[in-house]
Amino acid sequence: MGRYEIAFAGRLVPGARPELVQANLAKLFQADAQRIATLFSGRRVILKNNLDEAAAEKYRSTLERAGALVEVLSMEPEIEEVELAPPPEPEPLARPVAAPAPAQVAAPGRLKVVPRDEYMAAFVGVDAPDFGIAPVGADLQDAKPEAATPRFDFSGMSLAPVGSDMGQQKTPPSGPPPDTSHLRLEERK
Template sequence: MRLYEIAFSGRLMPGAQPDAVKANLARLFQADAQRIALLFSGRRMVIKNNLDEAAAEKYRVALERAGALAEVSSMEVDVEEVEMAPPPPMPAAEPPAESTPARRLQVAPRDEYMAAFVDVEAPDFGIAPIGADLQDRKPEPQAPAVDLSALSLAPVGSDMGQAKAAPAAPAPDVSHIRLM
């Protein structure tokens, strides 16, 4: 099924007045003046796409009645057939060196995309058994060695040298004030 798109680039039907066309399009699309001004910016704006031929023709006729010259274009894209190049030859697998601490995983590529990753070295970590703890154990925290021999405790209820609170100020004399 062929699909079409409707586009508008600001062109008007012959003899159409720009202000009348803008008002007609605003009424047709139920849009504000800012959106209508965007349609008349001179750039090609796609109004609707993925339409069948009948729907595209209805849009074109409605826009022409409003005074706007719409473009109907097919959305089919010509695709050029490209033949893929053969994958590069596989290098001979080398046995892992004895000095390497971890085994290296040798993987054969499954397609051309994965052939690009043949030379990537990835360690073979394997899989841990079910329920295994994968995080290293943390050492128990050690209490810091602090010398407290120079400190002593004051007896209960003794003054520790806190600042004394200032005595409360005398209450103001309000005997001369009367409420009526």
């Protein structure tokens, strides 16, 4: 069941007069002149969408009688057919993994990697430390050494006696007060 939309791009039925078609569309849509002018701007405008086939045909014929040529477009997305490439030939599943060479034997404290499948075979020559797993409740971080107390030399310092001036900067005198001898207060009546 397809859904359709009605699109108008300003095209008229052959022999129709533009001013008459504009008047007909204004009456049909009950729209003002400004809205009708936007329909004839040359751009494609969707007038109605999500219609079934019968309703879309009814709109098309009504608008054609009014003098406007419209397009009835399917809203269904176009599905592009794509031919898939054939699957690749399967490779043999079981390839024997060669025994490790004497150089690949793990040294003490080193991890020996044994591949579980063909994808892990790339990790055969990896030299990794064997960290192992700590027992439950064990500390995973080494204990930090005790920090040494820093030694400061205060021999060149002394304390000032109580109440002595510690060298704060004295504020300068603010200067003489302003002269107000020329001012006087009067009582107003």
